[in-house]
Amino acid sequence: MIKRTLYFGNPAYLSLENKQLVITRANDGDLPLEDSAQNKRTIPIEDIGVVLLDNKQITITSSCIASLLDNNVSVITCDSRSMPTGLLLPLYGNTIQNERFRDQLSASLPLRKQLWQQTIQNKIQNQAAVLKYVTGQDHRNMIIWANSVKSGDSENIEARAAVYYWKNIFPDNPYFVRDRNEMAPNNLLNYGYAILRSIIARALVSSGLLPTLGIHHHNRYNAFCLADDIMEPYRPFVDKHIVDIINTGTPISSLTKEIKANLLTIPVIDVQIDGKRSPLMIAASTTTSSLQKCFSGESRVLKYPEL
Secondary structure (H helix, E strand, O other): OOOEEEEEOOOEEEEEEOOEEEEEEEOOOOOEOOOOOOOEEEEEHHHEEEEEEOOOOEEEOHHHHHHHHHOOOEEEEEOOOOOEEEEEOOOOOOOOHHHHHHHHHOOOHHHHHHHHHHHHHHHHHHHHHHHHHHHOOOOHHHHHHHHHOOHHHOOOHHHHHHHHHHHHOOOOOOOOOOOOOOOOOHHHHHHHHHHHHHHHHHHHHHOOOOOOOOOOOOOOOOOOHHHHHHOHHHHHHHHHHHHHHHHOOOOOOOOOHHHHHHHOOHHHOEEEEOOEEEEHHHHHHHHHHHHHHHHHOOOOOOOOOEO
């Protein structure tokens, strides 16, 4: 079942009743308006996958938060610029989590290097597909680089491919620099990647894995190192989605409500994984499940989507 992504950009009062998320329109004082059918709506908690809170006048009850987390819902909070800044996830999401934690913690360095090699190979292959989509031409150097990635990406092929990729992905913007603080479309990329990160983190928790302990990323201040690892081959899907937005002629200097609504469809982007078509959110669970099997010794292959 495809879980719903809910975006709240207006004042609202969110509460829980009979396992339903109750959404009540709020006035300027963060309090719910008078009870009426027009001001209230309910959605089953079990149908929700991601909740994005993008207004300072949103009030949410603790019982509502607890129920959302119990159902493995990613709750994202935004800052004053409407950029995702925080992510809430459940402390546990699998019945045999202790066993899976132990498998993950005991993963050998050679295994983690092999998994990172597969991750980067898939990322560059998907980047090559995006460039072909954008330019109409094959970029054989990207495929050669993908096939040249060694265990642990010891030669940092990822960085070499990234320089070429960002130089060519936006032909109408030859001076584009990929940096979260630079000009558009970096704002769209930042927003899209934040949504993607929450999807991957949610899938990792569902598979009984620790999002903090990465196979490559290891920043001591990053609570989602593994999510940042596993999302790498998924980034090109977000990039392609943003290319499509730009091609419509929509102004992208600011994150309008329409653009954010478009980016919130990222969880249901259609992807090809393991020989099947699947929404991106479901594909993420396939990937994290395959990762868990690699940690437990049942497999040596990570399943990633192909673009």
